[in-house]
Amino acid sequence: MIRKENLLRRKLSVVANSTGYWAAPTDMINGKKLNGIHVGKMISSTDACMLGKFVEERFVYRQTFVIRSYEIGPDKTATMETLMNLLQETALNHVSSSGLAGNGFGATREMSLRKLIWVVTRIHIQVEKYSSWGDVVEIDTWVDAAGKNGMRRDWIIRDCNTQKIITRATSTWVIMNRETRRLSQNHNEKIDKLTDETAGRIRSGLAVSLKFEFINTLDDAKMERHGCQLHVNNVKYIGWILESVPVDVLEHYNLTSMTLEYRRECRQSDLLESLTSMKAKVSEESSNKSRDLLSTHLLRMDDDKAEIIRARSEWQSKTTTLEVI
Incomplete structure (x- = not known):
């Protein structure tokens, strides 16, 4: 049968750990061992985080x-x-x-x-x-x-x-x-x-x-629509942009470079369109059958087509190269 006081001590130790403080063993009281020897101090929660x-x-x-x-x-x-x-x-x-x-x-x-x-x-x-x-x-x-x-x-x-x-x-x-x-x-x-x-x-x-160059038009662009929520983190836009990238590109290519230009913010309940246009990257040095790709992205308002973000990305075939640590 487990004594209640021992069970309580263990629970308190877990709580202390979750807040970033140094947790005393169950045989310690007020930072001291039961024999009176002092052993350690609290760690600042700020330092822990x-x-x-x-x-x-x-x-x-x-x-x-x-x-x-x-x-x-x-x-x-x-x-x-x-x-x-x-x-x-x-x-x-x-x-x-x-x-x-x-x-x-x-x-x-x-x-x-x-x-x-x-x-x-x-x-x-x-x-x-x-x-x-x-x-x-x-x-x-x-x-x-x-x-x-x-x-x-x-x-x-x-x-x-x-x-x-x-x-x-x-x-x-x-x-x-x-x-x-x-x-x-x-x-x-x-x-x-x-x-x-x-x-x-x-x-x-x-x-x-x-240095950043945009393609003026998005030919044969894939489009997705998204509802915009309040206080959108700028990283969230990247996820919306990538959702309009063809699935086979996401599966067989690594995203090696991305440039984003933020034009305006979106508001709560705004409906956005995400468009992506893909094309092969021309390289004199590349002799691979599976060439690298370039993509141009546009995130815009659904109603008045006002631009939120324009972006440009480079993709490298997973079979040729991008090293994974």
């Missing part, structure tokens, strides 16, 4: 992640949406760990007071290798000014074991008033708090080119 750190003289923020089972696709490797979510998480933790975070989603205290928020206008990501379930990846991120009224954020993802760069990404952001939904001008002082001119010393060679 925020595992990132600043490196390169605090110009770069670094965080590690394990690829979870719910973050992989049918081939047991991380999906593009997973990578984009990890990039976003690292960026937000960077702002939070810098001590500048207000009560907004990645906004500084000054921005929160002025009812300002960050909105992304462009993202470009290039994937060299996809990590598998259980792999550990290391993500570095840093920021810099982009033009007069924008901010640029870059990332690199490394395989934690080999330290080889497997993904590069870059993005451009502007500040918008969350009530008027209009872009804010002359906010250099806000950007200066997140950037430093001398950071260029360690950024050389890491950034990905933002």
